[in-house]
Amino acid sequence: MGIVINQSFKNTITTYLGFGLGAINTLFLYTEFMSDTYYGLVAYILSTANIMMPLMAFGVQNTLIKFYSTFKTKNSLNSFMTLMLFLPLALTIPIGIIGYISYDSIANWLSQKNDIVGDYLWYIFITALAMAYFEVFFAWVKVQMKTVFGNFMKEVFHRVGVMILLFALYLEWITVEQFLIGLVGVYVLRMLAMLVNAFYIRLPVFRFYKIDKLSSILKYSSLIIIAGSIATMILDIDKFMLNNYIEIEKVAYYSVAVFIATVIAVPQRAMHQIMMPLTAKFINDNNREELKDLYERSSLTLYIISGFIFLLIVLNVNELYHIIPEEFSGGISVVFLISIAKLYDNLLGNNNAILFNSDYYRMVLVFGVILAISAIVLNMILIPLYGINGSAVATLIAVAVYNTIKVIFVKLKYGMQPFTIQTLKISGLLILCVLVFYFWEFPFNPYINITLKSMAIGLVYAYLIYKLKVSADISDMFNTYLRLKR
Known part of the structure; x- marks a missing residue:
């Protein structure tokens, strides 16, 4: 190890x-x-x-x-x-x-x-x-x-x-x-x-x-x-x-917006290397109890961490677009839509690891082909109507449908799903933070505003996550840190 x-x-x-x-x-x-x-x-x-x-x-x-x-x-x-x-x-x-x-x-x-x-x-x-x-x-x-x-x-x-x-x-x-x-x-x-x-x-x-x-x-x-x-x-x-369908400079605007939203995927990429071998071991050992526990815990942990990054992005996006050239501001809606798609990816925890290490691997490919075709068709319909925002909507719909199918498939084949009552608590907390902080702006330059707002979001989010006790793993991390500070 x-x-x-x-x-x-x-x-x-x-x-x-x-x-x-x-x-x-x-x-x-x-x-x-x-x-x-x-x-x-x-x-x-x-x-x-x-x-x-x-x-x-x-x-x-x-x-x-x-x-x-x-x-x-x-x-x-x-x-x-x-x-x-x-x-x-x-x-x-x-x-x-x-x-x-x-x-x-x-x-x-x-x-x-x-x-x-x-x-x-x-x-x-x-x-x-x-x-x-x-x-x-x-x-x-x-x-x-x-x-x-x-x-x-x-x-x-x-x-x-x-x-x-x-x-x-x-x-x-x-x-x-x-x-x-x-x-x-x-x-x-x-x-x-x-x-x-x-x-x-x-x-x-x-x-x-x-x-x-x-x-x-x-x-x-x-x-x-x-x-x-x-x-x-x-x-x-x-x-x-x-x-x-559109002028190539607008592809640049879209790329910037997608990159901003893709930062939400970093925790999933970091945990992927750990979750893959653990998931494979539990499946090979037919250890359903440990597999179910990992499924739920990985979903909660990734949802909490990526949820915080989601808040930092969507609640600071207006100030962020004041820093970069004005013509790129048309990508703000894209940031919101792709951020939701990436957050849903994290919410699935080790779902992909379960599917790709199971005997149902070929079925996942069938789902994937359906997803790819859906994404192409949706882009063909929505880009001419709504430009880069239409492409973001197409991506969000395709990802949402694909992820939902994967959750249902694991539920049918393994009798488990990653969502618990704690998932609802985190979702409620994210919605509350968006409602409270989105229209709250400091009267300073964008760099100071982003720093101050991020600190305020971080303090409120961390405090409520700790008090709500939504994740034993996160709570243990907080308790360890607090003991060290004492």
Whole structure:
């Protein structure tokens, strides 16, 4: 457990550091140093590359982790690892050839609303390829129980690189075209650094012997492609589709709003590494009592923590938008809608861990496909009517329906659900705080107002959470802190 706790702690620190750097880039540097049109283009390139990444990786990043420990001899393991290195090429090469042959047709389709997009298709392809192989090499070290460097590269490295490029753009050391080339270069460099680290930890030995589990491996990889594509699609399909309906600078406004709301997801990402192995153990041991307890406790803990972040965001959003350029203020409604979606994600606790470690994994993929189709259809209907707000509504509806289906499915198959009377108390507290604090503003500059209001919200929220005794885990943390202060 020592190595797990140690690496989890370090990974949590780098995750928060990465989000902090991302906030500086997203809210201040991009908005001040780059035109809205090119900012929207950057958001589009990265979102589209992110959508393509699971397909180009061929699910190898998950397949490697699942099957690595099942190979007991050196020859069989080396053959498996060789397959994992080359398997992504089975899709990336055909995609590249199709892109080369059909470049003009694809460019014309994607440029119907914004002509600028058509000139940067190869930037998308190269970035997606770099993202895909980064995940492969990260998985390569994960199976060796070495995750700290990879997590730093995943969360921090590219954001530092982007920050350097943005300052270089501001100082006129580079042009915006050179910035875009540098952006792609940052992701390629990140992939190469991960490659060096992976091969330093475990140097590949190329073997092309027959693999006994080949059909199972390919079947699992194919299913994981669907799962990974759905997960990333829900995060980025809105920005991809917005390009086809509205001016590309509005994609930048939407991206800023979504990033602000996505901060709510940080606690879930930090706890995910802990909840996955615990959930798998309880399911494998058929320990329903402990599984139910973890389900409820993880839901409560994440709801309390993410609820506090939710309050800080929605209650300070007006002041926050006074800090960044005025034209971005159209994204305030998007912040509210996506924040609710992210809060609902946290409310589910370890629901995903239960489903993905259960025998019902394929059913989850069916739900995911339905969700992806729903999100696309809703975006097609709502974006032309309401612009970026319509896309946010589409995302909220799709996520709400998907999460509700998952809760019902676990209830039917396992006879448990994460909600308790304490969930209602927390919901009531969140609503009360929104009603009390939303229209309460201090007469100072935005930075002071955000600081003072956040302190007031924090004190009231912490006091009421402690007094209401909604979570034994949170109460124990408070009691430990209070004993130390005495």
